Amino acid sequence: MVRVRFAPSPTGFPHIGNLRTALFNWLFARHHGGVFILRIEDTDVARKVEGAEEAILSSLRWMGLDWDEGPYFQSERLPLYQEAARGLLESGHAYHCFCSTERLNEMRREQIRRKMPPGYDRLCRSLSPAHWEERLAQGITPVVRFRIPLEGQTRFNDLVKGQVTFNHSTLDDFVLLKADGFPTYHLANIVDDHDMRITHVLRADEWLASTPRHLLLYQAFGYEPPQFVHLPMILADDRSKLSKRHGAVSVTEFEEQGFLPQAMTNFMALLGWSMDDHTEMFTLKELVRYFSVERLARTGAIFNREKLEWMNGVYLRKFTVEEFVGMALPYLGRDLPPSVSRPLDRDYLLQMAPFIQERARTLGEVAGLADFFFLAEVDYETGPLLKGMEKDARKQGKAAAEATPMAVQALDKAMEAIQQAAEFEPEPLEHGFRALGEELGLSAGAFFGLLRVALTGRTASPPLFNTISILGRGRCLTRLKAARKKLS
RNA sequence: GGGGCAUUCGUCUAGCGGCCAAGGACACCGCCCUCUCAAGGCGGAGAUCACCGGUUCGAAUCCGGUAUGCCCUACCA
Numbered sequence: 001m002v003r004v005r006f007a008p009s010p011t012g013f014p015h016i017g018n019l020r021t022a023l024f025n026w027l028f029a030r031h032h033g034g035v036f037i038l039r040i041e042d043t044d045v046a047r048k049v050e051g052a053e054e055a056i057l058s059s060l061r062w063m064g065l066d067w068d069e070g071p072y073f074q075s076e077r078l079p080l081y082q083e084a085a086r087g088l089l090e091s092g093h094a095y096h097c098f099c100s101t102e103r104l105n106e107m108r109r110e111q112i113r114r115k116m117p118p119g120y121d122r123l124c125r126s127l128s129p130a131h132w133e134e135r136l137a138q139g140i141t142p143v144v145r146f147r148i149p150l151e152g153q154t155r156f157n158d159l160v161k162g163q164v165t166f167n168h169s170t171l172d173d174f175v176l177l178k179a180d181g182f183p184t185y186h187l188a189n190i191v192d193d194h195d196m197r198i199t200h201v202l203r204a205d206e207w208l209a210s211t212p213r214h215l216l217l218y219q220a221f222g223y224e225p226p227q228f229v230h231l232p233m234i235l236a237d238d239r240s241k242l243s244k245r246h247g248a249v250s251v252t253e254f255e256e257q258g259f260l261p262q263a264m265t266n267f268m269a270l271l272g273w274s275m276d277d278h279t280e281m282f283t284l285k286e287l288v289r290y291f292s293v294e295r296l297a298r299t300g301a302i303f304n305r306e307k308l309e310w311m312n313g314v315y316l317r318k319f320t321v322e323e324f325v326g327m328a329l330p331y332l333g334r335d336l337p338p339s340v341s342r343p344l345d346r347d348y349l350l351q352m353a354p355f356i357q358e359r360a361r362t363l364g365e366v367a368g369l370a371d372f373f374f375l376a377e378v379d380y381e382t383g384p385l386l387k388g389m390e391k392d393a394r395k396q397g398k399a400a401a402e403a404t405p406m407a408v409q410a411l412d413k414a415m416e417a418i419q420q421a422a423e424f425e426p427e428p429l430e431h432g433f434r435a436l437g438e439e440l441g442l443s444a445g446a447f448f449g450l451l452r453v454a455l456t457g458r459t460a461s462p463p464l465f466n467t468i469s470i471l472g473r474g475r476c477l478t479r480l481k482a483a484r485k486k487l488s
Numbered sequence: 489g490g491g492g493c494a495u496u497c498g499u500c501u502a503g504c505g506g507c508c509a510a511g512g513a514c515a516c517c518g519c520c521c522u523c524u525c526a527a528g529g530c531g532g533a534g535a536u537c538a539c540c541g542g543u544u545c546g547a548a549u550c551c552g553g554u555a556u557g558c559c560c561u562a563c564c565a
Binding site: 046047097104111116117118166169171172177180185210230233235239241267270272274276277280298300306313355358369388434437446462465 | 490
C-alpha cells in the first residue's frame with residue numbers, strides 16, 4: 001500500500017513549488033490507490049508565520065487535493081521525538097553537545113576564513129556520559145547531535161536521480177534535538193515518516209543532499225527507509241530558488257488574480273513532468289491516470305507565467321456562459337469601481353459575457369475588459385477618437401483639421417440612426433450603419449472606429465454592433481452626445 | 489572551500505544508439521478571417537542537443553574530463 005505525505009512547514013505562504021510537491025504526492029497516491037497524508041512541520045517556533053497553516057490548507061482544497069489523514073502537527077508530537085532522541089543517546093548514535101552559539105559561530109567564521117569546509121568540529125563528541133551529568137548539573141541546556149560514522153559512505157537509489165553516493169567524511173554531526181526541546185527537521189521527519197508508515201518520499205530537490213543523513217538515521221533507529229523521489233525545483237526567472245522577492249508566487253495570489261485551479265494543476269504538473277511529446281491539456285482525473293514517477297524530469301524548470309495565462313484562457317473558454325458569469329461575478333464585484341452600483345445585473349452580464357470570455361486570460365482581467373458596459377460615462381482623449389477620421393481626410397485630400405467637422409457630422413447622423421433604429425439587434429444595426437457610413441463617404445474603419453471610441457472609450461473592444469446592442473439605446477445616445485460635446 | 493545534482497529553441501518540454509540535417513507547446517513574426525481587440529486557421533523564424541575527448545559501422549542519447557548553473561554545507565525547513 002502506497003503511503004505518501006505532504007509535509008510543509010508554516011514559515012510562509014505556500015508557493016507554487018510547495019504546492020507542486022503536494023500535487024505530485026497526491027497524484028502518486030491517487031494513481032496507486034494509496035494514502036495521501038498531510039503533516040504540518042511546525043518545529044521552528046521562531047520562523048512560524050501567522051496564517052500560513054490556514055493558507056496551506058485552503059490552497060490544497062482550492063486545487064482539489066484532498067488528504068486522507070491529518071493534518072498532523074509536529075508541535076503536538078514532541079514527546080515522540082524526545083523519546084527517539086533519548087533512544088539514540090542510549091544506543092550511542094547521538095551525544096549531548098554543550099557548545100554555545102557564540103563558539104559555533106566563531107568556529108564557522110574561522111573555518112570559512114581558512115577555506116575549510118564549515119561544520120561542527122565534534123568537540124563534544126568524545127565527552128563521556130559522566131561529563132554530561134556534570135554539565136547538566138551546571139544548568140547548561142545541551143542539544144543532541146547525531147554521531148556520523150567517521151568512515152564509509154552511504155549510497156541510495158533515488159527514483160528520479162538514480163544512484164547517488166555520499167562519503168561520510170563530508171557530513172557533520174548535525175543537531176537532532178534543539179535546546180528548546182523541539183526536534184530539527186531531520187529528526188522529526190524520520191520519526192514521523194516511520195511512524196506514519198510512509199513508503200515513498202516525494203520532496204524537492206533541495207533535500208537530496210540531506211538524504212544520506214536521513215538514511216543514517218533510519219539505520220540508527222533500525223527502521224526500513226522509504227523510497228526517495230527528489231523532484232526538480234521550480235525556479236525563478238534568474239534560475240535561482242523561488243522566493244517572495246520574485247513577486248507573486250503564492251498560490252493564494254494566483255487565486256486572487258483570477259487563475260483557475262484547473263489551469264494551475266495542469267500547468268504545475270507540466271513543470272517537471274510530461275506524458276508524451278504533444279499532450280498538454282490534462283484534467284486532474286487524467287493526471288491521476290497518467291502520472292508516473294518514471295516520467296518526472298531531472299532538471300529545474302523556470303516558471304513561465306505567460307504560458308500559465310494562455311492555459312488559463314483556454315480553460316476559461318471551455319465553460320458555458322452561465323458558468324463563466326458565475327465565476328466572474330465575485331471578481332467583478334471586487335474590481336469594478338465603487339461608482340458602479342451593486343448587485344450587478346446578471347442578465348445584463350450574460351449578454352456581454354461571451355465577448356469577454358473570449359478575451360480574458362484571467363478572471364482578474366474581466367473588469368478591465370468589461371467596465372465600459374457599466375460605467376456612467378467613459379473617459380478618453382480626442383486623439384484616438386479622430387484617428388480614423390484624419391486618415392480618411394488625408395485620403396480624400398483634405399486637411400487634417402477637417403477631421404473634426406467630419407466626426408461631428410458622423411456623430412449626429414449616428415445618433416439619429418440609433419434613435420430611429422427599429423430593431424436594436426446587431427445584424428440590422430450593422431446594415432444600417434454600413435449604409436450610413438457609405439452615405440457619409442467614410443471608410444468602415446474610420447466611422448466604426450469613431451463610434452467605438454465614443455461608446456467604449458477605447459480603441460479595442462468587442463464587436464461594435466454587439467456592443468451597441470448590449471449597451472442599449474439610452475447609453476449609446478448619452479455617450480455619442482458626450483463625444484460630440486468633446487469635439488465642439 | 490567541500491559535497492551532491494544538473495546542462496536539448498528565450499521558456500516548458502519530447503527524445504532513452506540508427507525513425508532526428510531534433511518533434512510539440514507558450515512567447516515572437518507573417519498571412520487568412522475582420523469594424524478594432526481577441527478567438528480560430530495556416531505558415532515562418534528560433535537549438536552546431538554547454539564544451540572537449542572517447543566507445544561504436546553509427547551518439548542529443550553510453551563513458552571520461554572541463555565549464556557553467558543550482559542545491560546542501562544553521563540549535564531553518
